[in-house]
Amino acid sequence: MNLDKRKEFLSYCLPDITSSEINEVINTLKSGWLAKGPKTIEFEKRFAEYVGSKYAIGMNSATAALHISLLAAGVGPGDEVITTPMTFAASANTIIHTGAKPVFVDVDPETGCIDPDEITKNITPLTKAIVPVHYAGQACDLDTIYEISEKNNLFVSEDAAHGLYTEYKGRMIGDCPKGTVSYSFYATKNLATGEGGMLVTDNEEIANKARVLITHGMSRNAWNRYAKGGSWMYDIQEPGYKYNMFDLQAALGLKQLERLSEMQERREEIAEIYNEAFKCLDGIEIPKISEYTTNHSWHLYIVKINGEHVNISRDQFITELANRNVGTSVHFIPLHLMSAYRDRYGYKLGDFPIAEKWFENIVSLPLYPTMTNSDVQYVIDAVKDIVTRSALMKVI
Numbered sequence: 001m002n003l004d005k006r007k008e009f010l011s012y013c014l015p016d017i018t019s020s021e022i023n024e025v026i027n028t029l030k031s032g033w034l035a036k037g038p039k040t041i042e043f044e045k046r047f048a049e050y051v052g053s054k055y056a057i058g059m060n061s062a063t064a065a066l067h068i069s070l071l072a073a074g075v076g077p078g079d080e081v082i083t084t085p086m087t088f089a090a091s092a093n094t095i096i097h098t099g100a101k102p103v104f105v106d107v108d109p110e111t112g113c114i115d116p117d118e119i120t121k122n123i124t125p126l127t128k129a130i131v132p133v134h135y136a137g138q139a140c141d142l143d144t145i146y147e148i149s150e151k152n153n154l155f156v157s158e159d160a161a162h163g164l165y166t167e168y169k170g171r172m173i174g175d176c177p178k179g180t181v182s183y184s185f186y187a188t189k190n191l192a193t194g195e196g197g198m199l200v201t202d203n204e205e206i207a208n209k210a211r212v213l214i215t216h217g218m219s220r221n222a223w224n225r226y227a228k229g230g231s232w233m234y235d236i237q238e239p240g241y242k243y244n245m246f247d248l249q250a251a252l253g254l255k256q257l258e259r260l261s262e263m264q265e266r267r268e269e270i271a272e273i274y275n276e277a278f279k280c281l282d283g284i285e286i287p288k289i290s291e292y293t294t295n296h297s298w299h300l301y302i303v304k305i306n307g308e309h310v311n312i313s314r315d316q317f318i319t320e321l322a323n324r325n326v327g328t329s330v331h332f333i334p335l336h337l338m339s340a341y342r343d344r345y346g347y348k349l350g351d352f353p354i355a356e357k358w359f360e361n362i363v364s365l366p367l368y369p370t371m372t373n374s375d376v377q378y379v380i381d382a383v384k385d386i387v388t389r390s391a392l393m394k395v396i
Ligand SMILES: Cc1ncc(COP(=O)(O)O)c(C=O)c1O
Pocket: 060, 061, 062, 063, 064, 087, 088, 090, 091, 133, 159, 161, 162, 183, 184, 185, 186, 196, 197
């Protein structure tokens, strides 16, 4: 075990950009078309083929995709939308932006994904939709969720910000979706364009509405107007948003998509090394994967501190890793504890005990394709050192 402190800080997450992406961006810069145009259209086509959906609509973020999916499905003021508190603010804020109320329900204690039984218990006559989140790269229990949605006539907008490459029962998330699926290409994501997102669906009506809504409600976007053969005439069909992807993002996205399998192989390799190193380490629980998650995207590698074996809090554990120059993060602070939702809807500590228990004990360790084997080994040695010392403190 090497316990010498590394000189450079090891970030918990970094994008993997090669000369292939850089050259594609340079070519696009030189092409004279920077806004939404041929690259975006090509990326949308390739992305739809990759995940197996009929339509893919490039946007500037997953936040935009989540918002537009709900609007296109007709969610609005007075409606309720059920989601998980174990997620990023985007999943709930976009519900509020439609005028609807986010109704949080607790998570499955094994996976951290939304608990379908809790969805059923919280359906009211106002419930219009469900926003399940494929948390960390683990698949939600989609068969049960869609069964509930069909029985109660609810729309499903899957948040797959972490779920690109995740498989549910042998099929990729986004393969023939019954509702919509939103992906994030934010800088930390498995496919990174800095900022960016994609909405996929098999529903033509939703796809058409989404295309109009993301460019101010215009009947023709810039590519349709300014390219050869385009017409300057357009109508504003409804007051929409400026949410579209543009060609520099798409240039990055196209090359990242080509390299996705290779990047995923490295993520899987690192996750396996971590699992092997930590599986017998009392004090640390490795991620539990549901049997229906037939492929985990390993967007995040989340371990839990087990206080029965070690005398260290999650926060101290993070500080100890930071002292050894290892970056970490916590996914997530449950949303019902945030003032924006507490103050508006009266949520409070104790409302979702399983999510709260998760939050108390979780840490996301560094996992990304450009980590070297010695980076991975350094994290393992640091974790083992901290856990061994704090296990001794427990005995004393
Ligand atoms: C679960 C989840 N949903 C949605 C988002 C929003 O993604 P974006 O930054 O692309 O809007 C994130 C971002 O980290 C996320 O983690």
